[in-house]
Amino acid sequence: MRTLKTALLAAVLLAAGAARAAPPLTVGTEGTYAPFTFFDQAKNLTGYDVEVMKEVGKRAGYDVKFVPTPWDSMFLALESRKFDLIANQIAKTPEREKKYAFTAPYLVSGAQIIVRGDRKDIHGLDDLRGKRVGTGVGSNYTKLLEEYNKTHSPKIELKYYEGNLPVVLQDIAAGRLDATVNDRLTAGYNAKQLKIDVKLVGEPIELVPSHFVVRKDAAGEAVAKKVDQALASLRQDGTLEKLSKSWFGADYTK
Structure with missing residues (x-):
């Protein structure tokens, strides 16, 4: 009887853990555009945009997964739902604003x-x-x-x-x-x-302000809202400024 109760308790705890697991956020990025997104000598993906997005994921409660993608197919891959967001030092243009939604800027x-x-x-x-x-x-x-x-x-x-x-x-x-x-x-x-x-x-x-980019639909704009809240937190406590100084030697976040 105790064994059965133990098994049931374990199952409940596993289910609770699964319920608390952070939802995934897949992020398209080049991985070849230093110092914003690139692979270092140890073959780890890094760069200013990558590190900012990692911090955003922590604040917004996302499990961030990066998807290295060539620039010439980046927006098409976002449209076809290969990922949820682009992090690649992207500026707004009138043409892009017609098709995509943008977060608040995180770099100028x-x-x-x-x-x-x-x-x-x-x-x-x-x-x-x-x-x-x-x-x-x-x-x-x-x-x-x-x-x-x-x-x-x-x-x-x-x-x-x-x-x-x-x-x-x-x-x-x-x-x-x-x-x-x-x-x-x-x-x-x-x-x-x-x-x-x-x-x-x-x-x-x-x-030119840089933004993260999402699809222009309800799901995409919900992601943008959570990312904006995380960016506001990073800006308020100085983390965004610290990352800019680390990568560029000065604060270029405003």
Whole structure:
């Protein structure tokens, strides 16, 4: 009789434990975009976005599972429910807002011109006219340059890359490109890792908040609400600022 009671008690405890288990939250991320999402030398997924999302999961009560996904299929994979949320330093655009829902911002990056260390002739977008500029296919920085070209002549000569910033920076250092426009944080991190002589010039062209992205439906917006509550908590107790300083050397969260 005691054995049966013990077994029943164990079953009840297991059921209670299962009921308390954190619900899963699957998160799409590139894993190739340092310092926001990448695999370190020990093959562990890390980066600012990854570490923020881990903290969000703790505060929001989610069991976060990351799904490494190529950039060119990221949004399609979200739509097809391969994951619940994208964490990949994504900015809002009018086109994206029509199709997706966004959380509150967790970082404010800056689009800035990057040139070789010995260049002294480039300080702003007007100085890029007639020069060869590398840019990633489909990125916000590419759209910025393409919009500039619509109203200026001579145009900036754009050379398109498949989102591989380290190659772009290496081509700038080697003289194959004159410049690029990209995130100031990403460029600085990659230049340091590659040990190449490139520099940021001029003021940021624009400041761009980064958001996590979910599907634009009831379930997605429910996730966004819980994530926003967790981000507010991280901001209030200084955790978000601490993570920014750890990865970038300064607070870029506001």
